[in-house]
Amino acid sequence: MTAPSSLYEINHRAITVLCRELGIANTLRFIRQFSTGHGEYTQEREAMQEGKTLGSIMEEIKQMRERKKQG
Numbered sequence: 001m002t003a004p005s006s007l008y009e010i011n012h013r014a015i016t017v018l019c020r021e022l023g024i025a026n027t028l029r030f031i032r033q034f035s036t037g038h039g040e041y042t043q044e045r046e047a048m049q050e051g052k053t054l055g056s057i058m059e060e061i062k063q064m065r066e067r068k069k070q071g
Helices: 007-022 024-032 041-049 054-070
Strands: none
Touching: 007 024
């Protein structure tokens, strides 16, 4: 049985393996998904959606899709 590794050593080995297998860019993408972010998501979402109805949101989606089609 081997001695327990330090958290630093485990992280270092894991990142080394990920970089070797996935490449640096995909390793960063993988690690980024676990970050907690910042700010107040609920308050920001409520402020962003204030005064909008389901119908107005659906209309915005339709307009975005149309712009995307037009290129």
